Amino acid sequence: MGKTVLAIVLTVFASAAFAHDVDLTKLPLGDGKLSAAPMVGQIWACRVDPNGGGALVDGPWINKTAGTYDFTKKAVVSGKVMWVPHFVMSLSGESRVFTSNDLPNHPTGTFPISATDEAYKYDRNPNAIREQSVTVTLPANPVAAATPVCAPGAVGILLTGSVLFNALDAPGRDAVAHETQDACQGHPQESGVYHYHSVTICMDDKRLPDGHSALVGYALDGFGIFGRYGEKGVLLSSSDLDACHGHTHMIPWDGKMVMMYHYHATWDFPYTLGCFHGSYDLANVRAISGPPPRRGFGPRGGNGGFGPP
Numbered sequence: 001m002g003k004t005v006l007a008i009v010l011t012v013f014a015s016a017a018f019a020h021d022v023d024l025t026k027l028p029l030g031d032g033k034l035s036a037a038p039m040v041g042q043i044w045a046c047r048v049d050p051n052g053g054g055a056l057v058d059g060p061w062i063n064k065t066a067g068t069y070d071f072t073k074k075a076v077v078s079g080k081v082m083w084v085p086h087f088v089m090s091l092s093g094e095s096r097v098f099t100s101n102d103l104p105n106h107p108t109g110t111f112p113i114s115a116t117d118e119a120y121k122y123d124r125n126p127n128a129i130r131e132q133s134v135t136v137t138l139p140a141n142p143v144a145a146a147t148p149v150c151a152p153g154a155v156g157i158l159l160t161g162s163v164l165f166n167a168l169d170a171p172g173r174d175a176v177a178h179e180t181q182d183a184c185q186g187h188p189q190e191s192g193v194y195h196y197h198s199v200t201i202c203m204d205d206k207r208l209p210d211g212h213s214a215l216v217g218y219a220l221d222g223f224g225i226f227g228r229y230g231e232k233g234v235l236l237s238s239s240d241l242d243a244c245h246g247h248t249h250m251i252p253w254d255g256k257m258v259m260m261y262h263y264h265a266t267w268d269f270p271y272t273l274g275c276f277h278g279s280y281d282l283a284n285v286r287a288i289s290g291p292p293p294r295r296g297f298g299p300r301g302g303n304g305g306f307g308p309p
Contacts, residue, residue: 021235022235022237022267024070024071024072024267025070025071025072025073026063026066026068026069026070027068027069027070027071027177027267027268028067028068028268028269029062029063029064029067029068029069029174029177029269030043030167030173030174030176030177030268030269030270031064031173031174031177033174033269033270034048034168034172038148038242038243038244038274038275039243039274040238040239040241040242040243040274041238041239041268041269041270041274042243042269042270042274043151043166043167043168043269043270043273043274043275044148044150044151044243044274044275045150045151045152045166045168045172046150046151046152046153047152048168048170048171048172049170049171049172050171050172051171052169052170052171053169053170054123054169054170054171054173054175054178054179055122055123055169055178055179055180056122056123056124057121057122058122058178059074059075059122059178059180060073061073061074061075061177062177062178069174069177071176071267074177074180075118075119075121075122075123075180076109076119076180076181076182076183077109077110077111077113077117077119077125077180077181077182077183077187078109078110078114078117078118078119079107079108079109079110079111079182080107080108080109081107081108081109081110081129082107083103083104083108083129084103085100085101085103085104085105085160085161086099086100086101086103086161087099087100087101087105087159087160087161088100091140091254093140094139094140094141095137095138095139095140096137096138096139096140096218096222097135097136097137097138098134098135098136098137098138098157098218099134099135100132100134100136100157100161100162101131101132101133101134101161102131102132102134102161102162102163102193102194102195102288102290103129103131103161103162103194104160104161104162104184104186104194104202105160105161106160106184106200106202106203107183107184108129108182108184108186108194109181109182109183109186109187111125111127111128111129111182111187111188112125112126112127112128113125113126113180119180122180123178123179123180125179125180125187125188127187127188127189127190127192128188128192129188129192129194130188130191130192130193131192132191132192132193132290134157134163134287134288135287136157136220136284136287136288137284138218138220138221138222138284139221139222139278140222140254141222142221142222142223142261142278143278144261144277144278145221145276145277145278145279148243148244148275148276148277149221149275149276149278149279149280150275150276151166151273151274151275151276152166152280152282152285153165153166153168153285153289154166154195154220154285154288154289155219155220155272155273155276156217156218156219156220156225156272156273156288157217157218157288158196158199158200158203158216158217158225159203159215159216159217160200160202160203162186162194162195162196163193163194163195163196163288163289164195164196164197164199164217164225164272165195165196165197166197166270166272166273167197167198167269167270167271167272168197169197174269175197176197176198176269176271179197181196181197183202184196184200184201184202185197185198185200185201185202186200189290191289191290191291192290193288193289193290197271198265198271198272199216199217199225199227199228199265199271199272203216205227205228205229205265206227207227207229207233208252210231210232210233211229211231211232211233211234212226212229212230212231212232212233212251213226213227213228213229213230213264213265214226214227215252216265219263219272219273219276219278219280220276220280220281220284220285220288221276221277221278221279221280222278223246223260223261223262223263223277223278224251224253224260224262224263225262225263225264225265225272225273226251226262226263226264226265227264227265228264228265228266228267230247230264231249235267236264236266237266237267237268238266238268238269238270238274241264241266243274243275244263244273244274244275244276244277245263245264245266245270245272245273245274245275246261246262246263246264246273246277247261247262247264248260248261248262261277261278263277
């Protein structure tokens with residue numbers, strides 16, 4: 001059932017992606033692409049937990065010999081649960097303020113994962129999606145840090161109203177490849193925070209007049225996250241971007257065209273951010289990660305979201 005759901009959701013996206021030489025059946029596996037400094041195509045994570053939870057076994061969609069995985073064949077958590085989202089963004093002086101309950105503006109799968117769900121064979125995420133109370137204040141006009149900054153577990157918020165984590169599961173594997181998520185690539189962690197590890201395909205990758213993708217979210221350093229297409233409508237990969245998974249050119253920003261750094265989503269690892277181009281406030285990381293889980297609450301769904309100690 002899960003595979004059928006994914007096939008339906010992917011119909012439009014797959015045809016567009018394959019037309020631009022991206023084979024969703026053979027995406028490069030991100031396992032082992034951890035760096036101790038900024039590096040293109042890898043992630044400089046503030047920490048990983050080798051003993052953390054995650055998928056129990058590798059799904060048949062993963063081909064470790066070839067170093068690839070088939071995105072179209074991943075087991076998908078079934079269900080179509082509707083929520084009442086609350087997501088407000090406002091500008092106040094030099095600040096951009098978000099309030100959210102973290103509930104997405106699209107359907108989710110049914111969590112905890114049922115024992116009768118095909119996804120249960122690979123990832124028995126026992127966590128339920130829970131409404132959160134999130135307030136985050138970011139710089140409205142962000143600036144680059146003196147040097148790039150490592151990426152904590154939680155890195156931003158998408159315009160769906162839900163949280164974006166980095167590309168890793170708790171032990172440091174490619175979360176998009178390994179973890180079974182719903183048809184919108186989301187799932188909850190221990191505190192019930194519904195989150196993604198990549199930009200969900202349930203959000204339209206809208207295009208600007210020049211073919212460049214529109215804004216899809218914000219990173220915690222204040223810089224924008226845009227979709228998978230760059231200038232002149234070119235579909236981007238990690239090799240087109242810098243070590244933090246972004247670049248600088250003219251973009252629309254709060255109603256004006258400005259020369260500004262920004263991140264991009266890509267189909268290949270690390271999907272959104274490889275590190276932070278600007279500085280972030282650890283309080284914001286904690287805010288979107290949700291309250292600390294109760295001891296013994298269960299295996300993690302994702303990497304917990306927390307930044308460096």
